[in-house]
Structure formats: C-alpha cells, structure tokens
Amino acid sequence: MSTTAPALDVRGLRFAYPDGHVALRGVDLTVAHGARVALLGPNGAGKTTLVLHLNGILTGVEGTVRVGGMTVGSDRAVLAEVRRRVGIVFQDPDDQLFLSTVAEDVAFGPANLGLRGAALAARVDEALAAVGMAGHRDRAPHHLSFGQRRRVAVATVLAMHPQLLVLDEPSSNLDPASRRELAEILRGLPVTVLMVTHDLPYALELCERSVILDEGRIVADGPTPRLLADGELLARHRLELPYGFSPRP
Amino acid sequence: MGAGSTHLLYRDGTSPVHRLPPEVKITAMVAFTLVVVATPRARFWAFGGYALLVAVVAVLSRVPPGWLLGRTSIEVPFVLFAFTLPFLGTGDRVDLFGLRLSEEGLYGAWNVLAKATLGVLASLLLAATTTTRDLILGLDRLRCPQVVTQIATFMLRYLPVLVGEAQRMRVARISRGDDPRFLWQVRGLAAGVGTLFLRAFERGERVYLAMRSRGYTGRMPPSRTDSAAATTAQWLAGAAVPAAALTVAAVAVALT
Numbered sequence: 001m002s003t004t005a006p007a008l009d010v011r012g013l014r015f016a017y018p019d020g021h022v023a024l025r026g027v028d029l030t031v032a033h034g035a036r037v038a039l040l041g042p043n044g045a046g047k048t049t050l051v052l053h054l055n056g057i058l059t060g061v062e063g064t065v066r067v068g069g070m071t072v073g074s075d076r077a078v079l080a081e082v083r084r085r086v087g088i089v090f091q092d093p094d095d096q097l098f099l100s101t102v103a104e105d106v107a108f109g110p111a112n113l114g115l116r117g118a119a120l121a122a123r124v125d126e127a128l129a130a131v132g133m134a135g136h137r138d139r140a141p142h143h144l145s146f147g148q149r150r151r152v153a154v155a156t157v158l159a160m161h162p163q164l165l166v167l168d169e170p171s172s173n174l175d176p177a178s179r180r181e182l183a184e185i186l187r188g189l190p191v192t193v194l195m196v197t198h199d200l201p202y203a204l205e206l207c208e209r210s211v212i213l214d215e216g217r218i219v220a221d222g223p224t225p226r227l228l229a230d231g232e233l234l235a236r237h238r239l240e241l242p243y244g245f246s247p248r249p
Numbered sequence: 250m251g252a253g254s255t256h257l258l259y260r261d262g263t264s265p266v267h268r269l270p271p272e273v274k275i276t277a278m279v280a281f282t283l284v285v286v287a288t289p290r291a292r293f294w295a296f297g298g299y300a301l302l303v304a305v306v307a308v309l310s311r312v313p314p315g316w317l318l319g320r321t322s323i324e325v326p327f328v329l330f331a332f333t334l335p336f337l338g339t340g341d342r343v344d345l346f347g348l349r350l351s352e353e354g355l356y357g358a359w360n361v362l363a364k365a366t367l368g369v370l371a372s373l374l375l376a377a378t379t380t381t382r383d384l385i386l387g388l389d390r391l392r393c394p395q396v397v398t399q400i401a402t403f404m405l406r407y408l409p410v411l412v413g414e415a416q417r418m419r420v421a422r423i424s425r426g427d428d429p430r431f432l433w434q435v436r437g438l439a440a441g442v443g444t445l446f447l448r449a450f451e452r453g454e455r456v457y458l459a460m461r462s463r464g465y466t467g468r469m470p471p472s473r474t475d476s477a478a479a480t481t482a483q484w485l486a487g488a489a490v491p492a493a494a495l496t497v498a499a500v501a502v503a504l505t
Contacts, residue, residue: 076466108470
C-alpha cells in the first residue's frame, strides 16, 4: 500500500451477469487522491455494476480493481479493508438505513470494523456532525425527511473513514434546498469522491472531472465543463442537459 | 427515543417502571405469568392477591385502569371459549342461575379466565412501559437467538416503509377507478399484495448489499452506544413482583 498509488485504479474490467448479459466490457478508470469525479451515463450503462465492483460485492471475469494500491480479491481480510476504504452510499436511503435509530445505523459500519465503546460513540458523533445531523441521533429513520435520510446515509459511510466515497445518484428525489445542502456537505468533505449521476448540472457543480460510461465502456473522460459543452457527445450517449441550462465555458 | 407510529401500545413516561431496563421487565413478566399459571385454580384468594400486584404495578407505571381494561379485549376469543366450558363439561352438575352446569366446567372456565386475564394484564403493562425497540434490546440481552431479534428489528424498521408502499399503491389503484366492494372484485388488491411481496423481496436484497458494503459478514456487531445493562438493584426491584406472587402461591399451596 503506497501513498502514491491512486485512490482508485480499474484496469480492463469485464463482467457478465449469470444470465449472460454483459454489463462491463473492459473498463479503465483511474481516480487520483482528493479528486471528485462524476461517472455519467444513461440507464443501463453499467454504472451500478461498476460501483459494486469497487468494494468487491461483485468480482469481474477479467481485469483488476485496485483501491489505494490494494487489489480487490476474494480474501476476507482484503475485502474487509477494501470495504472500509470504499464507502458506497446507495441510491435509496431506506436500503441503507436498516436499524431503528440514526445513531445505531451510523455505528453499524465502524462496529463491523471492531470499534466499541467511546471510540465508536466518537465516530458516530463525528460522522453525524459532518452531515449536520447531530441533533437527530436518536430519531427513527422513517421519521426523517428524504433529504435528511440521504444525509444520514452519507454519515453511515463516513463513520468508516473511507478513502473513496462513492455516491449512487446522490441528488435523486431531493428538493432543490436539500440538493444544495448535500452539495455543500460533499464539497466540504476531505475524501476522494466518485459520484454516479445523470444530474449533469450537479456533476458540473461538484466535479472537476467527468467520465461517461456507456454500454459497459468508458467512452469519454475529461474536464466536466468540456464534456457538457459537447452536445453531440452527450446526445450520442443519451445524456441531456436540462432545458435552458448552459454550462459555463 | 423514536416514539411514534410503530409503538402501538407504548405510553411515553418516566415512571419507575418505565426506567427499569427492558430485560428486567421481560424476566419479571414471564416469571409472574409462570407463577400465576402454576397456581391451583381453586385457591381463589391467591388470584385476588395477583390482581392486587398487577394493580400496584399499574399505579406505579401511571397506566390508567381504563386504558388497561380496554386493551384486554384481545383475550375475547379465550373468554368465549371459557364460557362454553360449564355447558360442555362433564362430571357433577350444580344449579346456578337456574341452569344445570358442570362443576368441572365452571372450574375450567374460571381457570382460563383468571389466568388469561392476569397474563394479558402483565403483558400490557410491559408493553405500555417499554418501547418495541427496547423490548428487542431486552430480548437480545437475555441471550435470545440473534436471528429472532434481527428479524424483529427489520420488521420494526421496514413495516412503516411497506405500509407506505401499500398506501401509495392503493391510492394509485383507486385513482384509476378500482373500488372493490365485494370479495370477487379484489383482483387488483390481490395483484397489489403480490407486487408488494416482490418489492419487499428486492428491497431485502438491496439492504443486504448495503450491509455487506459496510463490512457485514453475517453477525451483527453490538452497535448500541447508549444505555448500560441492568444493575443488581434494578434486578432486585424487578424481582419484587414475581417474588411476591411466588409467596402468595406458596401460601396458597401450603394451606391446601
């Protein structure tokens, strides 16, 4: 594990589902430490499949995934460490928050890492404070607003001190204020971020770099403003800017 | 502490009974019920003693008698069953209210009625003073198998989600003109139940993926950071009720 290794290094990753559907056809992707990268692509492009490879939930038929220099494999100790390093925030917070209170749920990840007692409580406090939810620690998840639940879902992963934060459609179903609040939180986090989205303005707002995944391949990689300015490229991959929106040059 | 729609019987409060740790209250309730059930049915005054104990706990936990009695209606099926016994019972007959009733059946009816009512009242007092979440925590501390407590935790968490989904589906269905009034018109509802099951199944899969992503390997870590386990003093306080009941039972048996 060297510090010079990129936060994420995916090489030639191929994956087919048991029913034969080929989801990834040789993905190459490198994300430097501290970067915020948007992973864009239409529905069915393989975005979620790729995300599930990043922490070893799925394993490719071919190719490698390296997280901070550590190759994702099937070894239990390696998987445990990889799942600590890569924090995935899933799209539906109701999938992520499964315990009866916010604090218990945020404690779940670090407790799996072996933390107990005061150290565990400190992790929970720190993670909830980072997303501005410290006042809700004893609430039940279903009593929170959708935006609050999404923020708690981010906290459940932050509590594990990840090196790479992966967000699956972080802005979906959020009202404009919650969307902005989440953007402010994400911008302030000192971690590498890979954001899966088709909310192009959100990608422009938060990520200096974007990659487009389509039909299981990375088809474009570059500064977000440049990619979003290329109307023909976006159209080719079923991506569209909202009506009246024009990316700054 | 997350009180709300999922707490059907819980009454928020700070009484001494509310403050007892859940494992103490569960143990006391089970022990009390066992003593009641083990008491010979003909020791009538012993049941009076148990009723008095229940009343004392109700006063201590500030649960109004009307609330308690209203919710004992759960035992109505048992009461109906008990009422048939004096008519169906065999053996010696006695004349009561102008009816020739079975003596054995009368004892049987009294036995079911008295013991069921006391058991229901004890459970209601436990439920009124302990949140569902604390009940699960108590069971966990009593070494209840983790698979049971986990299922209960998931049910507690996802019941409102499922109910919400079912309600949205119902609104969507009646918005499109479905209005089943008779049994043979419930096709839409039945299909809805199937869909709901599939959704719940798929959600289960997604929840599991999210859990694995946070390092879950098949065993729940102790993720609670608050509330300590029961102290000896609390155990003694909780033991007072079943101990008193046991004394009553012992005296009843000794006097036989």
